[in-house]
Amino acid sequence: MEKHFRLLVKNAKQVVQVCSKGERILTGAGMKKLSILNESNKDGISIVINREGNITAIDHHLVVMRDFGSYTFDQEIDATGKCILPGLIDGHTHPVWAGDRVHEFAMKLGGASYEEIHAAGGGIHFTTGKTQEASEDELLASFKDRLQSMIRYGTTTVECKSGYGLDTENELKMLRVLERARKEVPIEISSTFCGAHAVPKGKTAEDATKDVLENQLPAVLDLNKTGDLHVENIDVFCEKGVFNREQTEQILKAGVNGGLAINFHGDELTDLGSGELGASLKARAISHLEKVNDRGIEAMAKAGSIAVILPTTAYILRLVPPPVRKMIDAGVPIALGTDFNPNAFCLSMVLTMHLACVIMRMSMEESLVAATINAAASVGRAETHGSLEVGKIGDLIVADITRILEKCLKGKIKIDT
Secondary structure, eight states: OOOEEEEEEEEESEEEEEOSSOOSOOOGGGGGOOEEEEOBTTBOEEEEEOTTSBEEEEEEHHHHHHHHTTSEEEEEEEOBTOEEEEOEEEOOBOOOOSOOOGGGHHHHHTTOOHHHHHHTTOTHHHHHHHHHHSOHHHHHHHHHHHHHHHHHTTEEEEEEEOOSOOSHHHHHHHHHHHHHHHHHSSSEEEEEEEEETSOOTTOOHHHHHHHIIIIIHHHHHHHHHHTSOOEEEEEEEEOTTSBOHHHHHHHHHHHHHTTOEEEEEESSSSOOOHHHHHHHTTOSEEEEOTTOOHHHHHHHHHHTOEEEEOHHHHHHHTOOOOOHHHHHHHTOOEEEOOOBBTTBOOOOHHHHHHHHHHHSOOOHHHHHHHTTHHHHHHTTOTTTSSSOOTTSBOOEEEESOSOTTTSOSOSOEEEEO
């Protein structure tokens, strides 16, 4: 009986698998040890992807043709002379909103801090107001455009947060947008409820915490149970003047009790001990960490909590970068995200990786690991995404470069999912 497969990518000069032995996360020196397949005597590397989208085979082309040459494929891609990599995974974004904040750029250039802009009535509340005014269809249209841009830059999986609604009606509106886009755009979405992203105008942090716990989160969890939403993560902006450590812990624990994984903002502008807090709660991931202390680093390493590093934030806000080298040396798993939002307008994981190398002093190998297998782990997908191995989802990049470790990640990129 003739067998029918979805895709054959053939004759690549190099395939960067990242992992090849079932690793689900890489830490320390392991972040520099990539699994790479190279052509031999002009016999390139080929990949077979089945009808369900999973990798069935990955080997030298002659071996693949011996085993699959008589089968049919919906599509064949000639990757001769090119490099194949796993699709990039963006571990932290805020992509659903209306109302950019370009007008605040002059304030930043003039030296205004995030807190000063926030205190002046700018920042997140400008975007929140515009997002609340926008219809679900309007938000969906702009979100889909952003997702298409991400895909063109090589992103095939993305973590997406709510957080510009700040009340039940509008937070659910944002989460419905994520749900609709999941069905309409060929990209994997990990949905995060972030109703505790800011304190609404006219309310205290105590008021906002109560609203999240008593109204917003129960509504999200109810819709998860019915299958109308597929929210996976709970997030809180744990920061001075926003949600303190105690309030953050209350909300995160409530999310865990509802079946959500912890993936929250911590120690960005102020050392509030978020690293230690997250580790004590067995957080899957903690983002930012510009101000994380040594105790937090040690605790995260022991707990296996992933540090989602956001180079664009440090760059745009002129922050002291997080101590990434210290975290790597301590054994903290490092992932990367663009932190795409109205305040950090970056849709490219390639640029994020570049900034990680230059600003955070990561190596090219480390930045690729952080943008693939470790980022997959940060959104609970390391079993299926983040490396090119038999059985995993066949999300991949065919890059018009000869060898990934000889040239930077640049050039024409074609995405196939």
